[in-house]
Amino acid sequence: MIFSTLTALGLAAAASAADWYTVEWDAPEFTALSGDMVIPSVASGGTPYVWPALQSDNGVLQAVCDGRSGTWWIGDGFYGTPSLPWGNGFNVAPGDTVHFTFTGNGDTWTNTLESNGQSASTTLDITGSTMNRAIFAVELYDVPFDFGPVVYSNVKITATTAASSWCGSVAHLGSYNYTYSGNTASGNTCSIAQIVQNSAA
Numbered sequence: 520m521i522f523s524t525l526t527a528l529g530l531a532a533a534a535s536a537a538d539w540y541t542v543e544w545d546a547p548e549f550t551a552l553s554g555d556m557v558i559p560s561v562a563s564g565g566t567p568y569v570w571p572a573l574q575s576d577n578g579v580l581q582a583v584c585d586g587r588s589g590t591w592w593i594g595d596g597f598y599g600t601p602s603l604p605w606g607n608g609f610n611v612a613p614g615d616t617v618h619f620t621f622t623g624n625g626d627t628w629t630n631t632l633e634s635n636g637q638s639a640s641t642t643l644d645i646t647g648s649t650m651n652r653a654i655f656a657v658e659l660y661d662v663p664f665d666f667g668p669v670v671y672s673n674v675k676i677t678a679t680t681a682a683s684s685w686c687g688s689v690a691h692l693g694s695y696n697y698t699y700s701g702n703t704a705s706g707n708t709c710s711i712a713q714i715v716q717n718s719a720a
Contacts, residue, residue, distance in 0.1 A: 540657040540664055540693035542714055546678040546685040549573050549650040553620040554674035554711075558593075558611045562586050565662025569669050571655050573621055575599070575648035580628055582619045584611070593617055595630035595641050599648075606630060606641030623650065655714055657693075664695060665720035674711040682709040695719035 552573050559569060572581040578599015585592045594608020609632070611617060617634040626648075631640045653676045657664055678685065686702050686709035696719075701712025 538659040538664065538693070540659075540695050540697070540716060540719060541691055542655045542697055542699060542716065543690045543692075544653045544676060544685060544688070544709065545651060545690070546653075546676075546680055546682075547649075547651060548679045549653055549676060550623045550679060550707075551621060551675070551677040552653055553618070555672045556582075556584070556617045556619060557670040557672075558584060558591055558613050558615045558617065559667040559669045560613045561589060561591065562659075562662050562666045566660035567662050567666070568658040569656070570658070571619055571671065571674075572653070573623075573650035574652040574654055575645075575650050577648045578645075579654070580621055580630070580643070580645065580648075580650065582617070582621075582630060582632055584617075593632060593634075594639065595619075595632060597628075597643050597645050601646060603643055603645070606643070607639035608632065609634070609637045609639055611637075655716065657716055663720055664693075665718055667716060667718045669716040671714040672712065674714060675708055676711070677708045680707065682707055685709070693719065 567586040569584040570581045572579045580597050582595045591611045593611050596605040597603045615634050620631045622629050626646045628645055629642045682704035686704040696717040699714045703710045
């Protein structure tokens with residue numbers, strides 16, 4: 520999985536490798552991300568990845584729903600520098616709801632995934648990374664965005680700064696129909712009732 524970036528160089532590199540459809544929030548530093556993801560319909564062929572994540576300038580901490588085999592498998596890990604072994608995961612089916620949690624304590628991050636009695640947890644030492652972007656991404660190689668929708672609910676993003684300064688500012692990549700609703704800032708946490716990423720086809 521390649522992490523997206525809004526810098527001109529990074530965007531050009533990402534665009535040449537994949538088609539991107541994202542919804543994003545930026546803050547000086549994020550410390551936690553959680554929510555519920557409804558697993559979308561299976562893509563037809565190619566290499567589809569769907570994921571929530573926190574990103575730094577060095578890489579991305581992801582819970583990746585991987586559909587390369589024609590079914591979905593979800594697992595967590597960090598893609599970037601330092602190079603770390605991929606984490607744990609399990610198979611999921613369209614319509615399943617996966618609860619995901621990313622929690623940081625200094626350089627140590629713990630990711631947990633739970634769905635239908637299945638669970639996976641991974642703890643990662645990610646040195647030198649300040650997570651400054653929260654991303655909800657559809658990353659596609661040789662497959663159109665003709666599946667979905669991808670739906671997130673009960674999303675909470677926590678930063679070291681007041682959420683009122685960033686909770687209402689949303690960016691995106693890709694030409695497609697997406698919606699978000701119920702943004703509420705309380706202290707350092709932005710709560711988002713729902714994010715929907717609809718097919719671009």
